[in-house]
Amino acid sequence: MTPEPLEIRRLSYADLPQVIAIERRAFPTPWSLAMFVLELSKPSGICLAAVREGTIVGYLVCSRYERVWHVMNVAVDDRMRREGIATAMLGRLFAEADGPGAQYTLEVRASNAAAMALYEGFGFRHAGLRRGYYHDNHEDAVIMWRVVEGGDGHEWVPDDQRVARRSGA
Numbered sequence: 001m002t003p004e005p006l007e008i009r010r011l012s013y014a015d016l017p018q019v020i021a022i023e024r025r026a027f028p029t030p031w032s033l034a035m036f037v038l039e040l041s042k043p044s045g046i047c048l049a050a051v052r053e054g055t056i057v058g059y060l061v062c063s064r065y066e067r068v069w070h071v072m073n074v075a076v077d078d079r080m081r082r083e084g085i086a087t088a089m090l091g092r093l094f095a096e097a098d099g100p101g102a103q104y105t106l107e108v109r110a111s112n113a114a115a116m117a118l119y120e121g122f123g124f125r126h127a128g129l130r131r132g133y134y135h136d137n138h139e140d141a142v143i144m145w146r147v148v149e150g151g152d153g154h155e156w157v158p159d160d161q162r163v164a165r166r167s168g169a
């Protein structure tokens with residue numbers, strides 16, 4: 001059976017009850033409603049919803065600090081994974097935010113092979129660890145960067161980004 005078409009649009013405050021329901025099933029330490037409200041209130045961020053048949057099936061929260069995009073949160077309804085929903089959201093993010101020298105970073109649990117495979121598919125590369133970053137189980141965070149070639153060369157370049165450049169991201 002052909003799946004219903006997927007719409008990717010901006011996330012709104014009205015979506016948050018559905019987002020929270022997905023979030024609580026997706027993460028051991030879910031974000032609070034207040035955290036989503038704060039991110040949605042930032043004018044420079046990009047927050048996206050994936051919608052199928054009028055229902056939220058995934059969301060992505062990305063904030064911009066100076067010249068770097070921080071992918072803060074990505075999750076897909078646990079009944080609809082592996083259907084390309086996260087891929088569609090990240091694709092939209094990069095379609096909107098990519099440009100010469102664009103930089104993206106994120107942290108992911110070292111055990112989260114699914115998410116790392118997703119990000120690697122978009123050119124994110126490992127660039128170090130934050131030891132014991134997650135409070136619930138003291139798990140390490142893997143820091144990942146994605147760098148679009150072609151910047152002006154004058155931007156601030158952190159060490160871990162240089163790793164990303166060397167590995168071809």
Ligand SMILES: CC(C)(COP(=O)(O)OP(=O)(O)OC[C@H]1O[C@@H](n2cnc3c(N)ncnc32)[C@H](O)[C@@H]1OP(=O)(O)O)[C@@H](O)C(=O)NCCC(=O)NCCS
Nearest residue numbers: 026074075076081082083084085086087108114115117118
């Ligand atoms: C990680 C997550 C967002 C992926 O969403 P998704 O819509 O299922 O991902 P996609 O269908 O777009 O998958 C794209 C690619 O990612 C990789 N991937 C996704 N899930 C995977 C899994 N369970 N195991 C291995 N690779 C996986 C694959 O390379 C996949 O491509 P393929 O299906 O052609 O092999 C989803 O599993 C999720 O919500 N997990 C819980 C929350 C979470 O961990 N978020 C990330 C926090 S950093």
